[in-house]
Each structure stands twice: as C-alpha cells, then as structure tokens.
Amino acid sequence: MNEALLILGMFLVTFSVRYVLFGVAGKVRFPPWLTTGLSFVPPAVLTAIIVPAVLLPRGELWLRADNPWLLAGGFAALVSFWRRDLLTTIVAGMLCFMLLRFGFGL
Incomplete structure (x- = not known):
C-alpha cells in the first residue's frame, strides 16, 4: 500500500x-535577449555530453590515433559538415565507431 x-x-x-x-x-x-541566450543551450549541453565521452572514454585524456571514440567523432563531424543531416551523421558515426572498435579491434 x-x-x-x-x-x-x-x-x-x-x-x-x-x-x-x-x-x-x-x-x-x-524577451529577445533571453530567447537568443536559450538558443545556445542545446549546443552547450551536447558539447558537455560528447566532449568527455570522446576525449576521456576511460577516465583519462586519450588523444592518440588509437582512440576509436575520437576517430569516430571526427568522422561524424566531417559527415555533419558535408551532409547537414542529423540522422546521417549519427548512423555514419556509429558505423565508423563499430568498424574501428569491433572490426579493427581498437
């Protein structure tokens, strides 16, 4: 109860x-100043989530060429600049990460 x-x-x-x-x-x-300020919230939140996951996947800074999170994140950024499509960016980044992590064993 x-x-x-x-x-x-x-x-x-x-x-x-x-x-x-x-x-x-x-x-x-x-007011317009608040609307403008609130427009920066989604990019700031996404940056706060993604950057630690990409640069600190094991709890310490990992800026080497064998970091699959960093490589896949860079690839996803390139795809996003090229295609300007969120779904394509996510799918391409995940496929790149899975290929690096499970295909090449990084």
Whole structure:
C-alpha cells in the first residue's frame, strides 16, 4: 500500500509540473535577449555530453590515433559538415565507431 501511494505521489508531482509548463507554453513571451541566450543551450549541453565521452572514454585524456571514440567523432563531424543531416551523421558515426572498435579491434 505504501508503494502505491508513493507511486501516485510521484505521478502527481511529475504530471503537475509538466502540465503547468505545457499549459502556459504558448502564452508566455520571452524577451529577445533571453530567447537568443536559450538558443545556445542545446549546443552547450551536447558539447558537455560528447566532449568527455570522446576525449576521456576511460577516465583519462586519450588523444592518440588509437582512440576509436575520437576517430569516430571526427568522422561524424566531417559527415555533419558535408551532409547537414542529423540522422546521417549519427548512423555514419556509429558505423565508423563499430568498424574501428569491433572490426579493427581498437
């Protein structure tokens, strides 16, 4: 019984927070400076996630030519500049990583 109440309470808190945000989504206008600043959030978050994963895959800085994460990340960056397509970039980067990691044993 306590677990059911706990789950119900978590549901109510989560739902209420999201409902309020979706309820006012079209009615609130941000100033232009805030809208401009918020446009930098996705690239900053992605950089904060990707850079440590590519440069520190084993917990220490690994900037050598036998780092498959670094090589696949570089290849994915080249594909993204060339194709300008997110799905193509992800698939090409993953295929490159799998080939380096499992095909060549890096």
